[in-house]
Amino acid sequence: MNFEFSEDQNLLREQARGFLADNCPTTVVRKVLNAETGHDADLWRKVVDMGWTATAIPEEFGGLGLGYLELCVIAEELGRAVAPIPFSSSVYLATEALLLAGSQAQKEKWLPKLAAGEVIGTFAMAEGAGRTTAKSIKTRVSGGRITGTKVPVPDAAVAGIAVVLAGHNGGDGGTLCLVELGQGTSVTPVRTVDPSRGHAELRLDGAACEILGREGEGFTLTQTILDRAAVLFAWEQVGGSEAALEQARAYALGRYAFGRPIASYQAIKHKLANMYVKNTLARSNCYYGAWALNANAPELRVAAATARVSATQAYYFASKENIQTHGGMGYTWEFDCQFYYRRAKLLSVAIGSEALWQDRLITAIEQNTAA
Amino acid sequence: MDFSDSPKEAAFRAEAKAWLASNVPSAAELDGLDPLTAAKLWQKRKYDAGWACITWPKEFGGRGASAIEQVIWNQEESKFQGLPGGVFSIGQGMAAPTLMTWANDEAKARFIPKLASGEEIWCQLFSEPAGGSDLAALRTRAVKDGDEWVINGQKIWTSGAHYSDWAILVVRTDPSVPKHKGLTYFYINMKSPGVEVKPIKQISGEAHFNEVYFTDVRVPDSQRLGAVGQGWQVSLTTLMNERASIGAGGSAVGFDSVFKLAQKVEIDDRPAIENASVRAKLADWYCQESGLRYTAYRTLTALSRGAIPGPENSIGKLVGAPKTQDMASFAMDLLEQAGAIRDESLSEEMALYQNTYLSIPGLRIAGGTDEIMANIIAERVLGLPQDVRVDKGIPFSEVPTGGAK
Numbered sequence: 001m002n003f004e005f006s007e008d009q010n011l012l013r014e015q016a017r018g019f020l021a022d023n024c025p026t027t028v029v030r031k032v033l034n035a036e037t038g039h040d041a042d043l044w045r046k047v048v049d050m051g052w053t054a055t056a057i058p059e060e061f062g063g064l065g066l067g068y069l070e071l072c073v074i075a076e077e078l079g080r081a082v083a084p085i086p087f088s089s090s091v092y093l094a095t096e097a098l099l100l101a102g103s104q105a106q107k108e109k110w111l112p113k114l115a116a117g118e119v120i121g122t123f124a125m126a127e128g129a130g131r132t133t134a135k136s137i138k139t140r141v142s143g144g145r146i147t148g149t150k151v152p153v154p155d156a157a158v159a160g161i162a163v164v165l166a167g168h169n170g171g172d173g174g175t176l177c178l179v180e181l182g183q184g185t186s187v188t189p190v191r192t193v194d195p196s197r198g199h200a201e202l203r204l205d206g207a208a209c210e211i212l213g214r215e216g217e218g219f220t221l222t223q224t225i226l227d228r229a230a231v232l233f234a235w236e237q238v239g240g241s242e243a244a245l246e247q248a249r250a251y252a253l254g255r256y257a258f259g260r261p262i263a264s265y266q267a268i269k270h271k272l273a274n275m276y277v278k279n280t281l282a283r284s285n286c287y288y289g290a291w292a293l294n295a296n297a298p299e300l301r302v303a304a305a306t307a308r309v310s311a312t313q314a315y316y317f318a319s320k321e322n323i324q325t326h327g328g329m330g331y332t333w334e335f336d337c338q339f340y341y342r343r344a345k346l347l348s349v350a351i352g353s354e355a356l357w358q359d360r361l362i363t364a365i366e367q368n369t370a371a
Numbered sequence: 372m373d374f375s376d377s378p379k380e381a382a383f384r385a386e387a388k389a390w391l392a393s394n395v396p397s398a399a400e401l402d403g404l405d406p407l408t409a410a411k412l413w414q415k416r417k418y419d420a421g422w423a424c425i426t427w428p429k430e431f432g433g434r435g436a437s438a439i440e441q442v443i444w445n446q447e448e449s450k451f452q453g454l455p456g457g458v459f460s461i462g463q464g465m466a467a468p469t470l471m472t473w474a475n476d477e478a479k480a481r482f483i484p485k486l487a488s489g490e491e492i493w494c495q496l497f498s499e500p501a502g503g504s505d506l507a508a509l510r511t512r513a514v515k516d517g518d519e520w521v522i523n524g525q526k527i528w529t530s531g532a533h534y535s536d537w538a539i540l541v542v543r544t545d546p547s548v549p550k551h552k553g554l555t556y557f558y559i560n561m562k563s564p565g566v567e568v569k570p571i572k573q574i575s576g577e578a579h580f581n582e583v584y585f586t587d588v589r590v591p592d593s594q595r596l597g598a599v600g601q602g603w604q605v606s607l608t609t610l611m612n613e614r615a616s617i618g619a620g621g622s623a624v625g626f627d628s629v630f631k632l633a634q635k636v637e638i639d640d641r642p643a644i645e646n647a648s649v650r651a652k653l654a655d656w657y658c659q660e661s662g663l664r665y666t667a668y669r670t671l672t673a674l675s676r677g678a679i680p681g682p683e684n685s686i687g688k689l690v691g692a693p694k695t696q697d698m699a700s701f702a703m704d705l706l707e708q709a710g711a712i713r714d715e716s717l718s719e720e721m722a723l724y725q726n727t728y729l730s731i732p733g734l735r736i737a738g739g740t741d742e743i744m745a746n747i748i749a750e751r752v753l754g755l756p757q758d759v760r761v762d763k764g765i766p767f768s769e770v771p772t773g774g775a776k
């Protein structure tokens with residue numbers, strides 16, 4: 001047993017942090033937020049050049065063939081930088097869906113393009129309010145044509161392909177489809193609480209598609225895709241949460257009230273201590289998740305939900321209390337506190353809410369204890 | 372990073388498992404023994420076979436095991452419910468690391484193996500009526516007399532003083548300097564003339580802790596740890612290890628027990644576990660438990676690379692104790708009106724939840740209160756300013772006080 005990242009992985013973290021400090025200061029996030037462009041194309045190109053999109057893709061498909069621990073390291077740093085790029089959609093979701101369910105031909109066709117950033121992928125699951133269940137999906141596929149409306153779909157405006165969860169009358173009630181966006185598809189941007197990450201409504205009007213995996217297996221496959229993505233999302237969340245704590249700490253040390261730094265008041269000290277505690281627990285759970293993801297261990301389902309729930313809670317807490325620590329300044333457009341607060345909520349609903357993952361965790365434990 | 376056993380670790384686990392399977396005392400063997408005798412029996416058996424305090428060096432009764440092996444051992448031993456113990460945690464968890472750091476070789480050889488074997492039990496004479504959170508405000512006096520020190524004063528909340536053989540003790544040797552500078556650290560024999568132990572009854576009705584009075588108790592200077600006036604630094608060694616060991620100690624009330632209870636009891640004719648709010652709460656507690664477990668493991672990885680236990684360990688206590696309290700309270704709610712019943716023959720799991728509900732407030736106070744833990748994290752981990760202190764830099768004898776009366 002060994003509960004630490006390797007030296008190489010720590011080196012990768014340092015490099016990633018340095019790279020993002022240079023290329024993704026919060027001014028970059030602010031630019032996207034002000035212009036509502038949905039992502040920063042320049043940063044995306046640089047991230048692709050760093051090879052990050054290729055991290056966990058096997059070499060035979062044009063990737064670097066590194067493990068998921070490396071991808072977790074990168075995810076944490078992207079989260080810390082609140083990076084405005086379609087990394088999670090393309091890498092944690094679309095790439096993972098292809099790796100999990102794609103045929104050899106589909107992998108050969110798309111993975112090298114995803115690795116090289118020639119194509120951005122996304123994952124379309126939700127159809128408006130409420131949890132996506134096998135029963136709730138209205139999108140249908142037949143004869144290689146898919147019809148339906150998915151909203152919100154992250155990064156749909158820049159994606160070349162989408163993995164779409166369609167309904168199915170038999171099997172597990174779902175079928176995963178691979179859709180090339182263009183003919184038969186239309187994308188309408190939607191505003192979200194975090195305009196630094198673009199979202200859209202994706203309309204599918206009989207668009208051509210290929211089945212990913214087998215018909216009637218899509219709902220089950222989606223659960224595995226979500227488990228795997230949850231670990232990576234959790235690392236992003238922990239990265240953001242830690243950045244929020246650092247920002248709160250720096251401000252509290254410099255801001256004086258009643259002749260003392262506000263950091264010397266216990267209400268503020270204990271608030272920050274509380275952030276640290278939540279972040280630490282979430283991080284430790286993320287370690288467990290990272291290991292389970294990388295080893296494809298049977299513990300993945302429990303580990304992913306554990307990491308996800310605690311990271312969601314930690315980031316929400318740190319991002320809201322960071323604003324509180326800044327007082328009126330924290331509430332302004334001018335200050336950076338908003339980035340964490342927006343991103344915390346966006347990430348927390350991105351692949352299912354806190355309550356959904358709490359429920360998944362208990363279900364997984366029930367299944368383990370019944371077995 | 373690898374959360375599974377290496378071949379060597381798997382072999383160690385198998386060895387530990389096998390030994391435990393054939394050596395854990397049976398219920399029949401323990402039947403009729405008082406808790407102290409039972410605890411000593413099990414500890415001595417482990418010691419004789421080399422399974423006590425396994426990370427300690429061989430000459431002190433351990434087996435020089437790694438931190439990871441300690442994790443494995445704890446995992447395997449904790450699979451056996453209701454093993455006797457508990458009485459050794461202060462000696463092994465706090466006195467021993469302090470002796471290892473500060474005592475001379477002769478004292479180490481004399482005392483540490485007997486701590487491992489459980490033959491001698493130690494207690495911690497730190498807190499006083501005038502100094503709990505503010506430990507350095509303690510007033511018990513030691514005055515030098517030749518090669519000895521003469522001690523007068525009172526300690527309070529001393530767990531296990533009534534059955535302890537030895538104790539670690541901090542006293543004031545110089546009231547004319549600021550409070551942290553005038554302290555000195557000793558170890559003393561609890562059977563010394565002039566030591567008087569009086570039990571204190573707790574909320575739970577039991578009496579695990581005591582008042583300890585000193586009247587002209589004589590302690591040889593050779594039992595001093597650290598220099599005269601260095602008592603605060605020596606105490607910090609003890610306190611760091613205290614938080615590490617309290618944080619690690621699990622309660623029988625935890626995710627597993629409350630999860631099982633929720634499967635068993637019903638809400639509106641359906642198992643409680645099907646209720647969404649029950650599931651959400653259990654999930655949160657699971658995440659906290661798991662987070663604490665892996666935080667502790669990560670700390671162990673750091674320790675095994677030569678780090679010393681740091682203030683980060685305060686997390687275990689700060690999260691663990693309130694969590695246990697909330698879980699006991701929640702379990703009682705699941706039982707509805709019957710949640711109030713503490714009669715062991717009538718209540719779920721022999722009144723585990725009710726007993727825990729009554730005993731757990733102590734854990735949020737013992738070894739540093741929640742508020743002090745939060746301060747430690749804020750100041751020593753996050754580097755935030757210390758609280759404003761009106762007693763800073765002035766002689767202890769001039770510091771204003773107001774005791775618990």
Ligand SMILES: Cc1cc2nc3c(=O)[nH]c(=O)nc-3n(C[C@H](O)[C@H](O)[C@H](O)COP(=O)(O)OP(=O)(O)OC[C@H]3O[C@@H](n4cnc5c(N)ncnc54)[C@H](O)[C@@H]3O)c2cc1C
Nearest residue numbers: 495496497498503504528529530733736737738739740742
């Ligand atoms: C079950 C149990 C076993 C114990 N066993 C031992 C033992 O074996 N040996 C031993 O030496 N002691 C022992 N103690 C004593 C324990 O260490 C003290 O009770 C504890 O440190 C708190 O001190 P106090 O009781 O004087 O409370 P106080 O220090 O008076 O605290 C009262 C309240 O004020 C708060 N407070 C105090 N200072 C601050 C501050 N700076 N900022 C914010 N809030 C503050 C506290 O958090 C608490 O809520 C034990 C206590 C218990 C409950």
